[in-house]
Amino acid sequence: MPRSVPKSGKRNRPKTVYKGKRYLCAICRKRSPKPVKTPAPWYCPKCLAEREEHRAQ
Secondary structure, three states: OOOOOOOOOOOOOOOOOOOOOOOEEOOOOOEOOOOOOOOOOEOOHHHHHHHHHHHHO
């Protein structure tokens, strides 16, 4: 017999983020394909290149 599992998400989600969470890009909000181990903010390669370009100017 299947166990009753609520699907609302309220009781399923942890209250704090676990270590190695998949971060979103700080600019375009695109998800990282792998867990990001470094502290936030995380930038996807496209946004990182644009950011470096603006810094160089």
